[in-house]
Amino acid sequence: MKRQASRRRFLTEMAAGAVVLPAALSRTASGQDGAGPPPATPVAPPWPHGAFSAPRDETWWEMVRAQFSFTEERVPMNAANLCPSPRSVAARVEELTRDIDRDCSFNNRAKFRGLTEQSRTGVAAQLGVSPDEIAIVRNTSEANNTINNGVDLRAGDEVILWDQNHPTNNVAWDVRAARFGITVKRVSVPRHPASAQDLIDPFVAALTDRTRVLSLTHVSNVSGIRLPVRELVEAARPRGIQVHVDGAQSWGALDVDLGALGCDSYSASAHKWYMGPKEAGVLFVREDRIPEVWPNIVAPGWGNDADPDVTGARKFESLGQRDDACLAAVGTTAEFHAGIGGAETEERIAGLATQLKEGLVELGMTLVTPMEPGLSGGVCIIEVPGDRGTALRRLYEEHGIAGAGTGGLRLCPHVYNTREHVARAVEGVKALRGVILG
Numbered sequence: 001m002k003r004q005a006s007r008r009r010f011l012t013e014m015a016a017g018a019v020v021l022p023a024a025l026s027r028t029a030s031g032q033d034g035a036g037p038p039p040a041t042p043v044a045p046p047w048p049h050g051a052f053s054a055p056r057d058e059t060w061w062e063m064v065r066a067q068f069s070f071t072e073e074r075v076p077m078n079a080a081n082l083c084p085s086p087r088s089v090a091a092r093v094e095e096l097t098r099d100i101d102r103d104c105s106f107n108n109r110a111k112f113r114g115l116t117e118q119s120r121t122g123v124a125a126q127l128g129v130s131p132d133e134i135a136i137v138r139n140t141s142e143a144n145n146t147i148n149n150g151v152d153l154r155a156g157d158e159v160i161l162w163d164q165n166h167p168t169n170n171v172a173w174d175v176r177a178a179r180f181g182i183t184v185k186r187v188s189v190p191r192h193p194a195s196a197q198d199l200i201d202p203f204v205a206a207l208t209d210r211t212r213v214l215s216l217t218h219v220s221n222v223s224g225i226r227l228p229v230r231e232l233v234e235a236a237r238p239r240g241i242q243v244h245v246d247g248a249q250s251w252g253a254l255d256v257d258l259g260a261l262g263c264d265s266y267s268a269s270a271h272k273w274y275m276g277p278k279e280a281g282v283l284f285v286r287e288d289r290i291p292e293v294w295p296n297i298v299a300p301g302w303g304n305d306a307d308p309d310v311t312g313a314r315k316f317e318s319l320g321q322r323d324d325a326c327l328a329a330v331g332t333t334a335e336f337h338a339g340i341g342g343a344e345t346e347e348r349i350a351g352l353a354t355q356l357k358e359g360l361v362e363l364g365m366t367l368v369t370p371m372e373p374g375l376s377g378g379v380c381i382i383e384v385p386g387d388r389g390t391a392l393r394r395l396y397e398e399h400g401i402a403g404a405g406t407g408g409l410r411l412c413p414h415v416y417n418t419r420e421h422v423a424r425a426v427e428g429v430k431a432l433r434g435v436i437l438g
């Protein structure tokens with residue numbers, strides 16, 4: 001309850017503070033800081049006073065789109081892989097990188113400790129956990145590997161995986177098994193689940209007395225299926241099984257509240273749906289688990305003996321020299337999210353994804369991803385029995401939509417996409433129907 005209240009308070013305060021954001025954006029866009037040629041896209045209009053309580057109509061979402069510098073000719077719809085950052089975040093990275101290059105003394109860089117802590121506080125509040133439970137790492141890959149290398153397991157112990165996990169939460173466990181003799185088992189779910197129960201039952205059936213870890217993915221990058229994490233945690237925790245969740249496709253897309261989900265650890269990348277700086281990510285480890293998880297890397301800042309000097313999950317970000325500008329810009333990204341709202345973001349993405357999926361089904365395409373928002377997120381995939389490579393290339397070159405070929409034809413609309421972008425993606429698929437269906 002305490003966490004919920006502090007999450008709410010932080011989000012309100014951030015939203016109020018974020019009103020100043022567009023002033024900084026228009027300063028950059030007008031070139032006053034000598035940032036080079038003017039952008040090819042419209043300058044971000046001032047974010048009007050009171051915008052955060054204004055109704056989230058299409059005009060409001062156009063204002064959000066204008067915070068990004070991509071052109072209408074090359075529209076990103078591949079958030080599952082990489083997202084553009086809003087101008088405020090890109091400007092912050094640039095500004096702080098220049099600052100370090102102008103004066104890289106310890107004296108000048110001392111401020112970054114505080115800025116990184118601000119980033120941690122912003123991220124933690126939005127995820128509904130304590131800042132001491134958050135490590136700011138480099139990406140989901142690193143965070144997943146910290147868990148599968150760091151959890152204390154012995155020969156004979158069993159780890160249960162979803163067979164749709166990313167290699168860093170899948171093959172990485174096989175490498176661990178080859179080294180330490182643990183057993184790795186993979187669980188499949190129905191290709192077209194009709195309900196959350198269809199996704200719960202196969203995992204519960206796989207748990208045994210030897211199961212120590214259940215390692216999942218919140219939203220799959222290869223099917224778009226969203227697992228009912230809270231229910232799976234409720235099944236595993238009473239049996240003493242720890243649950244790790246790869247949130248690469250949920251952080252920044254869904255209104256994730258880790259306190260409510262109840263998992264032991266959670267990993268994600270800032271450069272995906274979170275729209276943050278590149279090569280930044282989070283690893284959450286629940287307070288009581290932190291002492292039990294070994295770090296992957298020990299570097300200066302850790303301390304002088306086996307006990308870390310740093311507090312809580314900071315021990316997982318002991319990585320030597322970091323990109324301080326990037327770490328600070330994670331906090332700028334948290335401000336940007338607070339300006340939109342977590343629930344509002346999830347609702348908008350669900351709306352765009354539904355528009356997209358309905359449009360594709362009307363064309364006779366077969367969805368890999370469930371239509372129901374409760375069983376999916378922003379990752380939308382259709383089957384491609386035809387020529388996937390040509391379809392993707394032509395969708396980009398002839399229709400200006402950048403998707404991916406993961407799991408079929410994958411399109412991931414986000415808050416920077418408009419209804420027109422989604423309609424254009426559907427029109428593109430219609431024009432390429434023969435190529436896609438073969």
Ligand SMILES: Cc1ncc(COP(=O)(O)O)c(C=O)c1O
Binds near residue numbers: 080140165219220249
């Ligand atoms: C589910 C999932 N986990 C992990 C990753 C790895 O992310 P990163 O390359 O940012 O570490 C991805 C990348 O697509 C992913 O989809």
